[in-house]
Amino acid sequence: MVSGRLWATRARTTMARKAAVDLDVEAELSDAWVTSEPDAGALRRAHEAFTSGGRVQLPPVRPLVADSWRRSARARVSPDGAARVELADDELAGHREEHPLSAAMPVIRELMGAYARDGEHLLAVCDAAGRMLWVEGHPGTLRRARAMNFVAGARWSESVAGTNAPGTAIAVDRPVQVFSAEHFRRPVQAWTCAAAPVHDPRTGRLLGAVDITGGDRLAHPHSLAFVQAVARAAESHLALLAPAPAEDRVRLTALGRDEALLRVGGRGLRLSRRHSEILVVLAHRPDGVGGDELLTLLYEEESVTPVTLRAELSRLRGLLGPELLRSRPYRLAASVDADFGTVDRRLGSGAVSAALGEYAGPLLPSSRAPGVVRLRERLADRLRAALVDRGDPALLADWTYSAWGEDDVEMWRALSEVVPDAGLAPVLARLRALDAELSAGATVLQRRAEHSRR
Template sequence: MTDPWVALEPGTDPSERVRVLRRAHETFTAAGTVARPVRSVVADSWRRSAGAHVSPDASASVELSDGDLGAYRAEHPLARVMPLFRELMGTFARDGQHLLAVCDAHGRLLWVEGDPTTRQRADRMNFVPGARWSETTMGTNAPGTAVALDRPVQVFAAEHFIRRVQPWTCAAAPVHDPRSGRLLGAVDITGGDGLAHPHSLAFVQAVARAAESQLALLAPAPSDTASLRLTALGRDEALLVTDTGRKIRLSRRHSEILVLLARHPEGLTGDELLCALYEDESVTPVTLRAELARLRRVLGPDVLRSRPYRLAAPVDSDFGTVERRLGTGAVTAAAAAFGGPLLPGSQAPAVVRIRRRLTDGMRAALIARGDPDLLADWAHAPWGEEDLDVWRTLATVRPTPPVLARLRELDAEQAVPVGPVGPVASGPYATYLQRPRS
């Protein structure tokens, strides 16, 4: 097969391919081994599905229904391009007995439209609006895998991880915010084996690009988009500034919640927030709801919304600025915006992961750039004063006596990482992260 992203090359017998894939799927679910000729993209997805403990007999759960679904769809950015999706794909879906589906960045189906008979069949496997079809819950499937990989995907018949989905074939492509590049969701075409043609994948890709172009035309000016400003770098208690200029100093827990919701403008469910905030599995949803109720009182009734939990207005954050600048290679500008590690005292699992990725990304960019001034600024900052890798790089590009002396000190200090009761705290930020900041 010349293109691993295309399910069937022209001339391939679909029936024979289905038989081979079913045998391969049964081998994988029984023994965990992938037999040829399963495509690499599918094999990798099967492994991720198994790693997420997805059962081959699982059913999709409906997370948003009735009023919750309607409110969420109305506010979602992809609602603005649904008329375009219907114009480009609606007739094709109805006439071909296919379905047009649109999901958010979490794999939640927001719209499922098309041939009525096909919709009835899809309803039986909960391929319905409001259901979650992420790869981590429903295994290999085009919309879920497309948002997991952030690239167009075609899934044919028994390539699906869930057995009840294997009579179907689908192709999906991710859709991004044209200004920020943020993943918004995916557009999908689902139906029978006829969709395994390479043209189906190219079709949804073209529709996704058209949607991004439409969003770019509809996007407001940058100065009109952000009504909340969140500062969370280098401080344990974040500062939120509203569009009216009101400044709110947040508690540590509220700071963590705001950081996570700023990172996920599409919203997070209660279960997702619970896992993101608490290491202790004994913490109950009641505790989280009480914390969110207190946060709502602090922010005001119109800022924090629920089902899923999300902020009513866009947020411009200092850590988001650093991420965007690093993503475009603007290292100097990113360094200027970096005020320190994100909520350095936080132990919330998701915040720790974001902090580590952001700080490591900033360090790696500085080391790769090799600019002596940028390296010196980092090395002399509280979070960089014990960063051995940065000091070594700085000594290479600016071997002054003070720099070389500090490098010798760090080499001596970090060469014996054992204290009186075992290993001491180590790593470039250990000392800094142990001190409170505000």
Template sequence: MSSAAPPSGEDELTDPWVALEPGADPTERERALRHAHERFTAAGTVARPVRGVVADSWRRSARARVSPDSVSATMELTDGDLGTYRAEHPLARVMPLFRELTGSFAQDGEHLLAVCDAQGRLLWVEGHPATRKRAGRMNFVPGARWAESAMGTNAPGTAVTVDRPVQVFATEHFTRQVQQWTCAAAPVHDPRTGRLLGAIDITGGEGLAHPHSLAFVQAVARAAESQLALLAPVAPRQGTVEVTALGRDEALLLMGGRKTRLSRRHSEILVLLAGHPEGLSGDELLCALYEDESVTPVTLRAEVARLRRILGPDVLASRPYRLTVPVESDVATVERRLGAGAVSAAAAAYTGPLLRGSQAPAVVRLRRKIADELRASLIACGDPDLLADWVNSPWGEEDLEVWRALASVRPTSPVLARVAELEAELTAPAVWQRPGTRATGGFGHAPVPRSGRSAVAPRTGAG
């Protein structure tokens, strides 16, 4: 969550997330902001009266190499891909509520209701026909990518970036093509897990530049979260397991409506068993988890016994070790979407390397497999925005192969310079490394442990 504060010398607002304080002159503020925007795009300095949240967003937009002269957003979800993704998205369940609460407001005020996912891709855009037609000229339409990293400062994209309700007024938008609009958006979360699902946005003209519009959209978001809580099963099926392990050191387990953060070893066991519904023998699981051959089967049995106390005696069976209930995981989601050719949807579900700090041999291989398959799909797809997202992520910032792919479709000076820098580092003499330390593998993945033992080699006595 952003802790943006107003730049030094900026007029303090009662609420820094509101674009105009009561009594402010919209015309004068728009003019002053336009001058500040021109100064920023020319010299990179922020002047009054730019709010802190907007200044921070402008800087992020510049770092993401968004052009202030972009004329339209990129279409990322189209036709059947869009329909399938929307139907599966949790916010589809509250679209009737969104329409009920905002329909007359949008229609009467000639505004638009827009709903985006957590990656800033528009899923629904509805409202006044003439306004929709105008917005369509800049691809403010379902399936278009309005993430801050793609289109710069805008209410839905910025709201999911900072995970806060935010209002963006006219010339506060980073892209000049969007500066005729004003919008207010609020994030929506899964009421059970707190996970960001996306945002609801109201977009229109200058009339939205009022504190009430931000309060309104925030109230709608809260109503949606309450509705999602009511729509959740009152009595979840006993033993239902959901596992979140991407981009984390320790997996998050959701079971029976209760969240539990697992230890690293329990995270590894659960991820491996989730990927092997047929089960793993004690020997197979021991070899998959431990590089050290001195680890005994007794150690594994103790770990499994502790995990069984968390999951329940009927959920984790033995001989072979297996889960007796269906398991949903973010790993499986990425693999399923890649298998279906939905590259953008797979990239959206990939929140980072699998169990980042794990050195368990089978986890390391799975971590690399997922990342390599996604990287290969991104490169083959050639979408510059998806490639840019990867190289601007912590795990992809030194990924030369993806940087080269980005340079081939978006050969801007900063991209070419970064490719040259990484190529120079690749050919530079090796740097001495202190004995006992281990380097991190490419794009944030730990190296495969060096061991003469196969991860599935049989060992006896493991139960």
């Protein structure tokens, strides 16, 4: 008889190998890849036109790359700059040990290690903030990569390092291949890379990305299909390691997304926006909410009637089942493990770094439901205040260089007060840009006010 542990090991290996050769995923990747013979000279000329005058030439620039260049420019990334190392050896070791992707490294190395060494490439794995956790592969290629700080501990998020495969894959949350002068920074333009995001198989939370980096030989659609298959194998491996959820356990994921994910009894559901708002409110109020109060928490308009709310709740009950959604008062019959609740609890215990690690973005960011807005603002304000109190440059940078923190003037100012001198220049540049945008906006509002008074 095969033992449970041996069976699980064989199953993981079989799934990983199957995923690695399953190249049918190409059909899903569209302009995420480069052609087999891209025109490097035309790309260099297009890059120069953009960095000197802001003009994008489509083609040879792909739309995905053009969007990334624009984001890089808005983030004030220097085309001639270099990535910076943020995690020293001791911090890096601790971060690796605690990171969920450490459990997937055996599979990633099995699938990519020999390929990277034999092809004179590098395999790299980064966290969701774009910080490189592992960079391994051919010794000569590793030496050359050190010249541009493509090393473990360096941040390669798009908002800091410009267009690059792992950073851009995290920014857009899908597989990306970047060739030659498609890289925003000139020191990186001798390289080609392909990366795919890796998610927590239970919650869908972005954990980081897996990347293959090397020379022009990687400029082929199969390189991207290969790295996406490795990412899928890593997710399958993590799923096998995860404990089976209890039948009565309910998991709600609502940070950084407009449509929440609900997992109950091993069943995953993507909720509508209104149902997402209802579940967030009920998860926050486990003792229940009366109908009149729930109406005020969900709807801005006073004209909305209780009949409308009851209809939404009826549809939600049909989706969840009457055993989970109860009434009089409206409440959830099972305890809910909500991601925003986890962040709140970790803040309450003083675990600021862990709280930020769990914070995938604002709570239902597009929601205007009054109850959700209050929860969203309260959680963000608590986290921001805790980060300022801690005064850790790396944690503050995690916030300001995120999609939700890039325009947060107060947090950029807090970062400017604690960041080392070597990293101060880009922070001050971003502050000047934000101040200019705020001044321009104030001028527009003033002119509109004067016009309306005439």
